[in-house]
Amino acid sequence: METQGRPVDDVLAELDLARGKDPDPHGAHLFGLTYPTGDAEIERLCHAVHDRMLYSNALNPFRFPEQSRLSEEVVRAVAGLVHLPREGGGTTTSGGTESILMAVLVARQRARARGVERPVVVAPASAHPAYAKAAHFLDLDYRQAPLDPTTLAVDVGALRGLVDERTALVVASAFSYPHGVMDDVAAVAALAAEHGAGCHVDACVGGMVLPFLDGELPAWDFGVPGVTSMSVDLHKYGFVPKGCSVVLHALPDWAGHQWFVYDQWPAGLYGSPAVAGAKSAAPVLAAWAVMQHLGLDGYRRVVAGMVEAAGRIREGFESVDGVVVNGSPVGTVMSWRSERPELSLFAAADLLEQRGWFLNRLTGTGGGEPGLHVMVSPAHEHVIDQLVPDFVDCCEDAVRAGVQSDDAGRYA
Ligand SMILES: Cc1ncc(COP(=O)(O)O)c(C=O)c1O
Known part of the structure; x- marks a missing residue:
């Protein structure tokens, strides 16, 4: 930073120059x-919401109860699309990685509660790096299951050999980032359930596409027995600017594992459901708005x-x-x-x-x-x-x- 400041237009001109060198x-x-939606109305709506919510803070739901209500509507809308059971729940997060981090955290806490000392995440080799990252951050072991060389879905036979009593979570993608193919969610979830482990469906990419596809699909959502959590990103095929995903859990104990609540300091009760503390409400409210607009x-x-x-x-x-x-x-x-x-x-x-x-x-x-x-x-x-x-x-x-x-x- 220079000692002397610069006029706004000067600063913006430099930003535009830099932006112009990157892909549009x-x-x-x-x-x-x-x-990119190529849809002027969706873009107008996202701009308008961000304009209105630019200085918002989504940290404290008691101070901004209306923001919090609309955010809850977003979670419920996604939950409805993927048939989350009534006793389940979830939260918005800043993106797929944070949703996955929360799913792995909840699975780790459950595994620890049943006495597993060093829990393991088992994921297809095609799973997004966010699972390896979550295992690294949260101190779990990570095992990769190979793909079937023809379908490029996870090889369920090989997966069977990797899941055991230490397994906290088994991952299936619906659909995968590298190849856009569906893992066999029913088989993966059944295998996880056999070992008392959770099954996370990564619908970060597919979650806002699959519910709207015509034609037959293999079962992939919470209707599949054994599916315990799911991530659905709204800043991908929900068509809102970055900063919005939803993590959902089928079992009611999730909140106790995911929420962090603390009052051992001089400024009162602090509670937060995911990684961030203070954060903008704009991305989630943009998701709410686009859902209202598109239906x-x-x-x-x-x-x-x-x-x-x-x-x-x-x-x-x-x-x-x-x-x-x-x-x-x-x-x-x-x-x-x-x-x-x-x-x-x-x-x-x-x-x-x-x-x-x-x-x-x-x-x-x-x-x-x-x-x-x-x-x-x-x-x-x-x-x-x-x-x-x-x-x-x-x-x-x-x-x-x-x-x-x-x-x-x-x-x-
Ligand atoms: C299948 C899948 N899961 C998770 C993620 C991580 O999402 P994010 O980049 O929003 O953290 C991605 C990102 O592309 C993805 O494709």
Whole structure:
């Protein structure tokens, strides 16, 4: 910081200059990290809520009971979509990682209560790094279960060998980040229940997509016996700015394990349900507002549009000789490998980046093969007619140039 301050417009100009060098989240040329809706009304609503709630604090529900009531409506709305039992409950958090941290905490406390000294989290190799992070933060052991090489869902037979009396939590994704495929939630939850462990369904990505899909799906929500917790992110396919997820628990003892309450200091009772203390109410109230605006029909319409767009992208990419989709992705996330030795998809991705398209890369570590990955957002519908020809061109150019790329996958 300089000694002398600067005029506001001067500061904003510098911010805009810096922003202009990064990819534009509205441009629909990114396929993850941001979820552009391309819908001016949703954006107007999110801006307006953030404007109104800019200086809010969601720490104290007694001081701001209305904020707290609307936040509870968000939890209840998500709970309804995923059939949370009446005796269950949950809270909002700042994102998927915090929801997962809370689910692992609750599972650890339950395991300790039944006498397990060093509890274990068992997760598919495709599970998001947030589980390994939670195990690291909360001092649990972490075991990774391999994927079935064809479906890329967790190999339930191999999982069976990893779950035992020390297991606090077994994870299933609905659907997974790397491949967009469903784990067999019913089998995973039954296995967890056999050993007295919890089963967490990671619906951080799928939770606001799966309830609105047409057609048959394998059972994946709280209707499945043995599912004890779930994370659903609203700052992904709930279409609100970052800072909003919901963690849900089926069993009524969750609050006692998740809430932190303390009064051994001079300033009175402090209570908080998750990691953060003071935090903005804006992201959660934006979620409330978008839910009011879209309604169930709106979400159904938006999800149908994304699934249609994902299908067109898939068809376009697979028109390239040797490009093959991984597993059977069910919704808006999918990935491809190259079965043609002379086609490096990383090399094609490098060329696509020169044209301003940022596809995600898979390394193949832990299952599957190296390849490319997309998370489709509503705004992508409007760029498919540019994306697909560019993809086809860049694959051809990569083959012609005989390029091999060294640039491995980076998630974040
Ligand atoms: C399946 C899955 N779970 C959890 C997370 C973590 O969510 P966040 O980045 O909001 O903490 C992600 C993020 O992409 C994810 O894809």
